[in-house]
Amino acid sequence: xxxxxxxxxxxxxxxxxxxxxxxxxxxxxxxxxxxxxxxxxxxxxxxxxxxxxxxxxxxxxxxxxxxxxxxxxxxxxxxxxxxxxxxxxxxxxxxxxxxxxxxxxxxxx
Amino acid sequence: xxxxxxxxxxxxxxxxxxxxxxxxxxxxxxxxxxxxxxxxxxxxxxxxxxxxxxxxxxxxxxxxxxxxxxxxxxxxxxxxxxxxxxxxxxxxxxxxxxxxxxxxxxxxx
DNA sequence: AAATATTATCGCAATATTACGATAACACAA
DNA sequence: TTGTGTTATCGTAATATTGCGATAATATTT
Numbered sequence: 001x002x003x004x005x006x007x008x009x010x011x012x013x014x015x016x017x018x019x020x021x022x023x024x025x026x027x028x029x030x031x032x033x034x035x036x037x038x039x040x041x042x043x044x045x046x047x048x049x050x051x052x053x054x055x056x057x058x059x060x061x062x063x064x065x066x067x068x069x070x071x072x073x074x075x076x077x078x079x080x081x082x083x084x085x086x087x088x089x090x091x092x093x094x095x096x097x098x099x100x101x102x103x104x105x106x107x108x109x
Numbered sequence: 110x111x112x113x114x115x116x117x118x119x120x121x122x123x124x125x126x127x128x129x130x131x132x133x134x135x136x137x138x139x140x141x142x143x144x145x146x147x148x149x150x151x152x153x154x155x156x157x158x159x160x161x162x163x164x165x166x167x168x169x170x171x172x173x174x175x176x177x178x179x180x181x182x183x184x185x186x187x188x189x190x191x192x193x194x195x196x197x198x199x200x201x202x203x204x205x206x207x208x209x210x211x212x213x214x215x216x217x218x
Numbered sequence: 219a220a221a222t223a224t225t226a227t228c229g230c231a232a233t234a235t236t237a238c239g240a241t242a243a244c245a246c247a248a
Numbered sequence: 249t250t251g252t253g254t255t256a257t258c259g260t261a262a263t264a265t266t267g268c269g270a271t272a273a274t275a276t277t278t
Contacts, residue, residue: 001134002233002266008160009135016138023129025110025236026118029207033122036210044254051117053238058256060236077245078254092208098138099201101145109182109191111236111263134266153224162268167226169266186275187224 016098019091022067027052027060035070035083043078125207128200131176136161136169144179144192152187 064070068087173179177196181188
């Protein structure tokens with residue numbers, strides 16, 4: 001993210017930005033949508049599903065895992081990914097909270 | 110954003126990612142929060158408010174303007190920024206829609 | 219017109235992201 | 249053990265982001 005001065009912003013602002021960043025790439029949006037659709041978790045079907053190389057998909061999964069939105073579990077020789085409800089709800093709450101605070105009109109513009 | 114293969118994803122996925130990206134930096138979150146708090150729009154109070162140089166603030170404003178979330182209007186010798194309700198609501202709808210589709214538990218993990 | 223105030227843009231350096239092939243690491247099967 | 253399938257990691261190239269000083273552009277004031 002370049003040379004971001006994270007220390008000058010609040011924890012909440014940084015956390016919200018981190019969640020937003022997790023969704024800031026169409027491939028990761030696609031991954032999340034897939035995981036939401038197939039309530040049940042899946043594995044490397046994502047590699048077939050997405051128009052990206054296996055290494056790239058793995059990298060996107062890593063980012064989502066790092067921010068906590070998804071988690072993986074070993075399932076035989078493959079790995080089963082799914083949404084982490086706790087983190088997912090926290091992200092939802094932070095975003096919904098931000099968006100809901102907009103009431104009506106501006107005084108100018 | 111690196112060498113993103115945007116053309117291989119849906120319009121909706123790219124649009125959602127673009128909105129998320131707008132919020133993917135604490136400075137831009139801070140700008141949005143400020144604009145939401147001061148229902149009325151403001152100008153370069155943001156430069157005083159944020160721990161960043163004027164040029165940097167201007168750059169973040171430009172990004173928010175490009176995605177459409179905010180808009181600016183000339184107000185004398187300064188510029189008045191505010192949230193664009195139409196775009197803001199569209200972003201809200203897309204994000205809320207994504208987050209609300211998560212129902213209950215996973216079958217594994 | 220000249221000075222001042224406000225915002226945008228340019229140019230640059232440092233760092234991060236995206237993508238992929240190659241390869242490692244691991245579990246399971248033959 | 250030797251393969252086979254699955255996922256992670258490494259290394260690298262291309263591009264994007266972040267930040268800031270310097271400067272341009274514009275409007276207002278003197």
